Amino acid sequence: MKNNKLVMIMTVMLVAILLVGTVSVVAVMKLTDADGEKEPSIEKVLEASVDIPEVTTNLASNDFIKISFKIETDSKKAKEELEKRDFQVKNLIIYELSEKKAEELQGKEGKMNLEDTLKSKINDLMQDGKVKKVYITGSILQ
Numbered sequence: 001m002k003n004n005k006l007v008m009i010m011t012v013m014l015v016a017i018l019l020v021g022t023v024s025v026v027a028v029m030k031l032t033d034a035d036g037e038k039e040p041s042i043e044k045v046l047e048a049s050v051d052i053p054e055v056t057t058n059l060a061s062n063d064f065i066k067i068s069f070k071i072e073t074d075s076k077k078a079k080e081e082l083e084k085r086d087f088q089v090k091n092l093i094i095y096e097l098s099e100k101k102a103e104e105l106q107g108k109e110g111k112m113n114l115e116d117t118l119k120s121k122i123n124d125l126m127q128d129g130k131v132k133k134v135y136i137t138g139s140i141l142q
Contacts, residue, residue, distance in 0.1 A: 047076060047079070049073065052068060059100055061100075061103070068138040069137060071131055075129045092125075097114075106141065
């Protein structure tokens, strides 16, 4: 009788250990899948991106800039909306640039700040998706 009780306790403990181990493995696999998402392929990036052709405008410092962008969205639907809103995007770009001085746009940090500002402002316009990244594809500051 004592032997049966011991075997039962050992069986219950073994099942509990296996159950905890299985739950742990599943949890670790789910977490690594969520964290380990790969960057989308360049084809997918291009499918969801919109080119903004060169915009020429005056800056607040009486200099002028010629600049062009590629805007990456999170889906094809967002790309379609952004293409329809191209006039609004150009308007936003001109407004933002007209408030900037040449010194603010020089260097890596100035350009990254402009990209982040435009991303935020364009996302405020968007209804079907979001802008993931704004890239400056050409820039001449005079």
